[in-house]
Amino acid sequence: MQTLRSVAHIFLAQEIEMGHLPVFQALPTEQIRQIDPFLLIHHFGPFETYPGEDPIDLAPHPHRGFEPVTLMYSGSIRHKDSRGNEGIIGPGDVQWMTAGKGIIHSERASSAYRETGGVLEGIQLWVNLPKKDKLVQPRYQQFAADDFPHIPCADPLASIQLIAGEYGHQKAPIETFSPILLLRIHIKQGATCPLEIPAAFHAGLYILDGSVTLNHNFSYGDRTLLHFRNNGDGIVLTAQQDTRALLLAGMPLDEPLVQWGPYVMNDQTEIMEAMRDYQTGKMGFYID
Numbered sequence: 001m002q003t004l005r006s007v008a009h010i011f012l013a014q015e016i017e018m019g020h021l022p023v024f025q026a027l028p029t030e031q032i033r034q035i036d037p038f039l040l041i042h043h044f045g046p047f048e049t050y051p052g053e054d055p056i057d058l059a060p061h062p063h064r065g066f067e068p069v070t071l072m073y074s075g076s077i078r079h080k081d082s083r084g085n086e087g088i089i090g091p092g093d094v095q096w097m098t099a100g101k102g103i104i105h106s107e108r109a110s111s112a113y114r115e116t117g118g119v120l121e122g123i124q125l126w127v128n129l130p131k132k133d134k135l136v137q138p139r140y141q142q143f144a145a146d147d148f149p150h151i152p153c154a155d156p157l158a159s160i161q162l163i164a165g166e167y168g169h170q171k172a173p174i175e176t177f178s179p180i181l182l183l184r185i186h187i188k189q190g191a192t193c194p195l196e197i198p199a200a201f202h203a204g205l206y207i208l209d210g211s212v213t214l215n216h217n218f219s220y221g222d223r224t225l226l227h228f229r230n231n232g233d234g235i236v237l238t239a240q241q242d243t244r245a246l247l248l249a250g251m252p253l254d255e256p257l258v259q260w261g262p263y264v265m266n267d268q269t270e271i272m273e274a275m276r277d278y279q280t281g282k283m284g285f286y287i288d
Contacts, residue, residue: 005232013223026225036252045121060286063099065264075120081105082284085140092145100136102283157191183247187239203249210243
């Protein structure tokens with residue numbers, strides 16, 4: 001019999017500016033730095049742009065020691081990096097980039113999206129790397145929406161898509177450095193969806209929009225992050241409105257964490273080394 005997890009913290013995502021792009025930051029917060037191994041949750045959009053407008057233009061910038069992950073919901077973004085990787089991330093697609101020892105990349109709206117305009121929406125996550133893998137060679141993984149398996153739910157009005165990890169006897173195509181479970185969830189109004197979470201995993205649920213009742217108890221709405229206690233092996237969601245949510249769960253690394261801007265390491269010396277390596281070109285060179 002499933003033991004339901006209770007809520008440790010409730011956070012409303014706060015609007016911040018990334019360049020000229022408004023994003024909603026659900027993690028980190030003043031109360032907690034991470035839901036180990038997840039370091040950051042940024043939700044951008046949905047907002048509509050007109051032909052010729054450039055809604056997102058993040059100039060080349062470095063990363064080291066973690067994995068930036070982008071999940072697109074609508075619109076499209078062009079990725080390019082110092083390792084020669086380049087790709088267009090469209091609706092439903094996922095980009096999972098391992099910064100490792102260091103990479104420089106840019107993120108911009110694709111030329112096709114800028115020409116037509118439309119609605120742009122996505123989520124970026126930062127997933128920490130274990131200490132032993134902080135300086136691995138950078139890696140780029142990109143998969144289309146149809147590459148991710150759909151998991152049957154008892155209620156046909158609920159859909160679960162497996163983005164990372166294993167669930168329901170299926171395995172996602174993305175490779176991770178530590179055990180991760182990432183589920184993209186859509187629930188129609190009135191539907192109920194039970195979800196299993198490995199008991200040892202730290203876990204959170206980010207609600208993009210809609211409203212859900214958790215464990216037949218309290219309801220939560222738009223842009224809310226629920227951080228769960230490790231006191232059960234699942235949760236139950238019932239939609240009061242059509243709802244989109246993202247379940248993030250992973251085996252905690254339980255390692256020291258030192259972060260400075262785009263670098264995530266285990267001590268201050270490693271942060272200084274990252275800054276020096278970027279300045280001396282050891283993270284490669286970005287050519288547009």
